[in-house]
Amino acid sequence: MTVLTRGAATPPAVRAQTSIWPGLRWLPVVVILAAQAALTIRLIPAGIASHDESGYIYAGHQLIHELWHGGGSPYYETYFSGAPVIYPVLAAMADHLGGLVAVRLMSTFFMLTATALSFATARRLFGYFPGIISAGLFAGLGLTQDLGAYATYDAMAIMIVAAATYCAVRSADSNFWLLAVPAVILAANATKYATFLFDPVVIALAATQAGTWPAAAKRFFVLSLAVVSVLVFCVFLAGAAYLKGILFTTLARPAGEQSIIGATRQPGGVITAETWDWVGVILALGVVALILTVCTRQNGERTAVVTTLVVAGMLVTFEALRLHSDESMRKHDDYGAWFTCIAAGYSVAYLVQLIKARHLRYAGVVLALGGVAMSGAHYTALAASTYEAGRNSEISWPPAKLLPFFATMRPYLTYPGGRVLVGGVVEDQLPYADHITIPWYDYVNDVYFKYPIPGRGGDASGQVPGPACTSLRPRCTYLEGEQAYQAAIRAGWFAVISLVGNHGIVLDTVIHQAVTHTPGYVLLTRAGGAPTWIYAPAYRHWESRHG
Amino acid sequence: MSGLRRLLAAGAGVALLMGGCAAASHLRALQPAHMPASPPITIPSSGTEMQRGIDLDAYTYPGQDIAAAARADIAYITSLHADAVLISFPFFVNGQHGSRVYATSATPAPAQIAVIVRDAQRAELRVSLRPLLDEKSIGTARRRWAPVSPTVWFQSYQQFLTPYAVMADRLNVPVFVVGTELTRFSRSRHWAVLDAELRMRYHGTLACVDNWDAPHGTGNCGPGTQQLIDAYHPLLPPLTSTWDAYDQTLEPGTVEAEVGIAAAPDAYSQPYVTHWPITQLDVAVQAQWFSAACHAAAAEHLGGIYFWTLGLSQEPSGPTLADQGNWADSAGARAISTCFAALERSRG
Numbered sequence: 058m059t060v061l062t063r064g065a066a067t068p069p070a071v072r073a074q075t076s077i078w079p080g081l082r083w084l085p086v087v088v089i090l091a092a093q094a095a096l097t098i099r100l101i102p103a104g105i106a107s108h109d110e111s112g113y114i115y116a117g118h119q120l121i122h123e124l125w126h127g128g129g130s131p132y133y134e135t136y137f138s139g140a141p142v143i144y145p146v147l148a149a150m151a152d153h154l155g156g157l158v159a160v161r162l163m164s165t166f167f168m169l170t171a172t173a174l175s176f177a178t179a180r181r182l183f184g185y186f187p188g189i190i191s192a193g194l195f196a197g198l199g200l201t202q203d204l205g206a207y208a209t210y211d212a213m214a215i216m217i218v219a220a221a222t223y224c225a226v227r228s229a230d231s232n233f234w235l236l237a238v239p240a241v242i243l244a245a246n247a248t249k250y251a252t253f254l255f256d257p258v259v260i261a262l263a264a265t266q267a268g269t270w271p272a273a274a275k276r277f278f279v280l281s282l283a284v285v286s287v288l289v290f291c292v293f294l295a296g297a298a299y300l301k302g303i304l305f306t307t308l309a310r311p312a313g314e315q316s317i318i319g320a321t322r323q324p325g326g327v328i329t330a331e332t333w334d335w336v337g338v339i340l341a342l343g344v345v346a347l348i349l350t351v352c353t354r355q356n357g358e359r360t361a362v363v364t365t366l367v368v369a370g371m372l373v374t375f376e377a378l379r380l381h382s383d384e385s386m387r388k389h390d391d392y393g394a395w396f397t398c399i400a401a402g403y404s405v406a407y408l409v410q411l412i413k414a415r416h417l418r419y420a421g422v423v424l425a426l427g428g429v430a431m432s433g434a435h436y437t438a439l440a441a442s443t444y445e446a447g448r449n450s451e452i453s454w455p456p457a458k459l460l461p462f463f464a465t466m467r468p469y470l471t472y473p474g475g476r477v478l479v480g481g482v483v484e485d486q487l488p489y490a491d492h493i494t495i496p497w498y499d500y501v502n503d504v505y506f507k508y509p510i511p512g513r514g515g516d517a518s519g520q521v522p523g524p525a526c527t528s529l530r531p532r533c534t535y536l537e538g539e540q541a542y543q544a545a546i547r548a549g550w551f552a553v554i555s556l557v558g559n560h561g562i563v564l565d566t567v568i569h570q571a572v573t574h575t576p577g578y579v580l581l582t583r584a585g586g587a588p589t590w591i592y593a594p595a596y597r598h599w600e601s602r603h604g
Numbered sequence: 605m606s607g608l609r610r611l612l613a614a615g616a617g618v619a620l621l622m623g624g625c626a627a628a629s630h631l632r633a634l635q636p637a638h639m640p641a642s643p644p645i646t647i648p649s650s651g652t653e654m655q656r657g658i659d660l661d662a663y664t665y666p667g668q669d670i671a672a673a674a675r676a677d678i679a680y681i682t683s684l685h686a687d688a689v690l691i692s693f694p695f696f697v698n699g700q701h702g703s704r705v706y707a708t709s710a711t712p713a714p715a716q717i718a719v720i721v722r723d724a725q726r727a728e729l730r731v732s733l734r735p736l737l738d739e740k741s742i743g744t745a746r747r748r749w750a751p752v753s754p755t756v757w758f759q760s761y762q763q764f765l766t767p768y769a770v771m772a773d774r775l776n777v778p779v780f781v782v783g784t785e786l787t788r789f790s791r792s793r794h795w796a797v798l799d800a801e802l803r804m805r806y807h808g809t810l811a812c813v814d815n816w817d818a819p820h821g822t823g824n825c826g827p828g829t830q831q832l833i834d835a836y837h838p839l840l841p842p843l844t845s846t847w848d849a850y851d852q853t854l855e856p857g858t859v860e861a862e863v864g865i866a867a868a869p870d871a872y873s874q875p876y877v878t879h880w881p882i883t884q885l886d887v888a889v890q891a892q893w894f895s896a897a898c899h900a901a902a903a904e905h906l907g908g909i910y911f912w913t914l915g916l917s918q919e920p921s922g923p924t925l926a927d928q929g930n931w932a933d934s935a936g937a938r939a940i941s942t943c944f945a946a947l948e949r950s951r952g
Binding site: 102154446464490582583 | 622625626627633634635639640641642643644648904905
């Protein structure tokens, strides 16, 4: 029984050496995928739509509405961390078919595909058994299960990065695979900008398949140039709003301070401890692979491949340490883990290969598979606490707190033409959970608001051009900033104002003061842990007309 | 052809997958937490429309001149700038282990209550009615007591209440309280039956009052009843901020049906204690307590506040060592009057 093959340059050998159980060779993969599906799907009912999930699905619906009916959009591209026209639109379509569960099942499918690609990629690089170990380790990660049950960009982005990597390791086979690399990298980057981080990894893996060092260097250079050119061209076509969004959310992301995107400064010890908690076993096995490769003086190509895979697993943590923030790390760590699982698979297979006696080697295989199962059990136990939409999540608001608030608000949100200001992190959860269709320009948050000054010709959606000012001056059509909120509230512009979700930013204080000093606004409820007001004259008028 | 076949197979696979996922997404087992039912739209009153109320504890005795006592009480209540009165009338149960409800000579008859209601309405006071289980008859606190036979209790309670509900409906009394501080069985299924019977005869709002330390939420005394609270939460100085903080825990629009305290030095720590072993009264305690409670209720947009209590008497009396909770014609009354007058002015 051979558990390791020579590697990437020998696909026929891979086929030959994995044919030991010709009828059953797919069975372990099917078992792994079935287990991953079951462990992932069990999380789906564990939580209501989170802030991120609601935001993307709501945005997708708004963009589809814009596509059919016009009316502009609130420039999602300036603050979304992926192209809003890709995942959010897809998510909205799935939502239309089967609600939140369908969108989450779509993520399950993406993550299952990523696991299958982990097997396929590891099998191409190191052989069948490392492929099984790699897929098993990746499927067993709590983060993998979390993302498979979470309706955000990440599952789709991981799948596309995995596809790009698979293309890269097959680039020795034909030019088709080589040409596919930049195209698939572009798709991954467009889906989620943070995947830029793994572009060099994918390109480096493609380069290692070139055969010789000069050829590898040449391939690395050419592929890098191609990827950069395609990306720059696409950003140019997409426009300045996209560039702003890419810079704001990814490339020039603010370091860990209290900011509107919720990042807080974290000490390095916390960040490394979190990485260890979530993917520590995988990284440890990856490092073992690296040590084995160096100590056993394997060929340079294999050393380069293993080094790249191990470094990929640490990139997210290095970036988090640079930013002093663990914002989104529980999602991004899984991207890196996908790569390092392949190296981990190699190290486990290598250690089993060292056993010379045939029957002992079988025992070694069983032990290795048992270890994978134990790793899976360990990380699966963590999944409920790291699942961002879950009841036990440290970071999401508990449904017990939010659902009564959403239920209370639902009839008030049906007020025809009523505008809503929600100053907290539940801003997109509210209309999504209540299944209320509110146009984006009637649904305002506490981060940015453009108020059309009465009598100056502006409109709520900002479609009518005109200068926007931070204070009331003669030629201004719109107001922005504090004065926009103050003027709008004094004019009774909003039918509902809620601070539930507690952003805790300065504008929230401004809103609170303006509301409490404006006649007509009455405190409706404190459900959800913060005040919510309604503009009583509007609702009295509505009630009198509709009995 | 082979390429076309592959394309068709892939298309069929994707369609099958989408159909399967769409079907699976409707499985009940996969659905996240269920959204509770939405309450109907209510438009809370603003702080300036808060009910400024006084409790009237209407125990009577044979031969009492109810009309004169009512006139005196209502005149006194209006002199405090109040705009609402909550009239409590006692009923009795045959002992701690009893289940039968009955009236005594201390219970004003519906016609006698009607006299007080009409006087209050003439003075433009908002009137609410409330039956109150006499604690002496059960030998314990109301909140600790439950009938041995709920079926018997609810049947005789309904018989007792019905004439009062009919009178309340005839006089357009807007709120009729069905249960007060009956914490141990406030969620009994019998309440829904009682409410349904009363609603056939009374068309105003049915309400339920419970103590500050009882589990809050909707559903006490049956679904659809307005929830009021007897606010005897222990608070320490500074009273303005502690009352404010306490009221913030209540839903806006909540009515505090009872706010009272004994004129005793340590009463803040146990405002529900009506008799302290003291030799000297401290009326400042009542004044500070009432003032803080009143201002906090307005600041936190509560639906109303009622101060406990005046008796049915021609001469409302202040605190004594025997009746330490009384406050008429004392610093406590002045504090209530000052606060209510300010709220009245702000209403314009």
